[in-house]
Amino acid sequence: MSGARVLINAxxxxxxxxxxxxRTLIAHVMExxxxxxxxxxxxxxxxxxxxxxRYDGAEVFTADLFPAxxxxxxxxxxxxxxxxxxxxxxxTDDQGTIETAAHSLIVT
Amino acid sequence: MADATPRPTLxxxxxxxxxxxxxQTGLLExxxxxxxxxxxxxxxxxxxxxxIGVGLHVRRIGLFNEKNPLxxxxxxxxxxxxxxxxxxxxxxxxxxxxxTAVAELSDGSCxxxxxxxxxxxxxxxxxxxx
Amino acid sequence: xxxxxAALAALCFAAQTSGAEPAKLSGLAFVSQQTRALQADDTxxxxxxxxxxxxxxxxxxxxxxxxACADCHGAAPQSMRGVAARYPAxxxxxxxxxxLEARIDxxxxxxxxxxxxxxxxxxxxxxxSFVAHQSRGLPIAPPRDPRLAPFLASGARLFxxxxxxxxxxxxDCHDQRAGQKLAGNLIPQAHPTGYPLYRLxxxxxxxxxxxxxxxxxxxxxxxxxxGSPELIDLELFLMSRAAPLPMETPAVRP
Numbered sequence: 047m048s049g050a051r052v053l054i055n056a057x058x059x060x061x062x063x064x065x066x067x068x069r070t071l072i073a074h075v076m077e078x079x080x081x082x083x084x085x086x087x088x089x090x091x092x093x094x095x096x097x098x099x100r101y102d103g104a105e106v107f108t109a110d111l112f113p114a115x116x117x118x119x120x121x122x123x124x125x126x127x128x129x130x131x132x133x134x135x136x137x138t139d140d141q142g143t144i145e146t147a148a149h150s151l152i153v154t
Numbered sequence: 155m156a157d158a159t160p161r162p163t164l165x166x167x168x169x170x171x172x173x174x175x176x177x178q179t180g181l182l183e184x185x186x187x188x189x190x191x192x193x194x195x196x197x198x199x200x201x202x203x204x205x206i207g208v209g210l211h212v213r214r215i216g217l218f219n220e221k222n223p224l225x226x227x228x229x230x231x232x233x234x235x236x237x238x239x240x241x242x243x244x245x246x247x248x249x250x251x252x253x254t255a256v257a258e259l260s261d262g263s264c265x266x267x268x269x270x271x272x273x274x275x276x277x278x279x280x281x282x283x284x
Numbered sequence: 285x286x287x288x289x290a291a292l293a294a295l296c297f298a299a300q301t302s303g304a305e306p307a308k309l310s311g312l313a314f315v316s317q318q319t320r321a322l323q324a325d326d327t328x329x330x331x332x333x334x335x336x337x338x339x340x341x342x343x344x345x346x347x348x349x350x351x352a353c354a355d356c357h358g359a360a361p362q363s364m365r366g367v368a369a370r371y372p373a374x375x376x377x378x379x380x381x382x383x384l385e386a387r388i389d390x391x392x393x394x395x396x397x398x399x400x401x402x403x404x405x406x407x408x409x410x411x412x413s414f415v416a417h418q419s420r421g422l423p424i425a426p427p428r429d430p431r432l433a434p435f436l437a438s439g440a441r442l443f444x445x446x447x448x449x450x451x452x453x454x455x456d457c458h459d460q461r462a463g464q465k466l467a468g469n470l471i472p473q474a475h476p477t478g479y480p481l482y483r484l485x486x487x488x489x490x491x492x493x494x495x496x497x498x499x500x501x502x503x504x505x506x507x508x509x510x511g512s513p514e515l516i517d518l519e520l521f522l523m524s525r526a527a528p529l530p531m532e533t534p535a536v537r538p
Contacts, residue, residue: 055327116244117487192484274468
């Protein structure tokens with residue numbers, strides 16, 4: 047189920063061959079695994095470790111993320127608009143939780 | 155709890171990404187502010203220049219750091235050729251250090267750019283949590 | 285020197301020696317260009333994730349009354365416009381000062397029949413962010429309410445009271461030394477224009493009370509409890525002092 051806390055910024059339309067920028071923001075604590083709690087215990091690591099963007103089903107951009115990525119990860123990237131279709135985004139964290147979002151792109 | 159082995163150096167991390175290929179300087183624009191007021195969310199943008207060579211495209215971009223607990227920050231993979239591709243994110247930097255971006259092109263060649271970032275810390279450290 | 289220029293010079297000198305206050309500036313004026321850019325971009329500002337969640341909570345039916353905020357208040361952009369800019373406010377039924385979070389909790393318990401939110405809980409911050417966001421751009425305008433006078437006076441006193449092992453008052457840093465450096469950051473004037481805000485140091489959104497408690501810990505004083513009368517009086521004083529700066533919620537600060 048898509049979490050509430052995702053913001054996608056991408057153009058609704060593009061011209062075929064145009065390079066478009068997609069900006070994504072998702073809420074996640076990105077717990078590094080290096081922090082210690084009040085009793086000196088290590089707070090276990092839990093980060094989004096993978097981000098993927100599929101354009102009409104084909105994986106056009108992926109990212110392997112490490113604890114150095116800031117909390118509430120922001121990832122922006124460019125793709126070439128080829129044809130109208132859906133951009134599907136997927137974030138996976140260390141606990142296996144998967145968040146998804148989608149954006150419709152019309153290419154003329 | 156702490157690892158017995160120290161983290162790889164920045165140079166080792168770059169070498170591993172490049173799979174033994176020689177890493178050249180140039181082609182990349184690594185945009186990071188040279189002085190940041192808080193190391194928790196440092197904006198980083200990597201853009202590959204237009205002079206990439208005919209028929210070539212970018213396959214991967216790696217972001218590495220010098221002094222965090224882990225050498226890797228992120229590894230980005232482009233599944234489609236994009237002219238002058240760009241990638242941006244926000245990173246955590248534990249202290250003043252070098253940040254390096256390395257791009258691997260479709261012919262296997264690797265290009266890098268490094269920025270030295272001064273990280274200032276918050277004046278008052280709060281107790282953990284609200 | 286011409287007469288007009290001399291008169292102008294005299295005026296400037298007079299403004300300095302009369303102790304005229306420096307311009308009232310939002311905390312935005314004291315942060316880096318990167319932080320300013322982060323706040324300005326609604327699709328990159330992490331605080332907007334809380335606003336987004338608040339928007340969804342606004343329409344969610346909850347509690348024994350199975351009511352959503354929207355059921356009584358309708359569309360927030362209309363009904364909540366200007367509200368955060370005039371809080372904290374005096375609540376006649378409870379005969380006390382309420383900040384925005386306390387007002388939300390009052391609705392939750394009395395009108396929705398749901399348990400009150402924990403202070404600094406994600407949902408409470410999300411709803412407060414969403415409501416305060418509806419006042420973005422509007423000048424802070426504390427109500428002209430004579431019932432507020434004793435609370436305002438108390439807040440003003442607390443603002444000037446030295447405390448903690450470092451024996452500092454809010455006034456010492458934020459009136460006397462605004463614009464000077466404290467470790468890597470510039471000391472702002474401490475106008476709460478953008479709360480709840482995303483603080484880079486917290487890596488999350490937090491309330492003004494959280495920030496005040498953090499400052500108190502910083503001067504090695506025992507921090508007032510969440511919801512204490514001292515903190516709400518300080519909130520009222522700070523908002524009065526900040527008027528008419530525009531609201532910025534959700535702000536981003538280091």
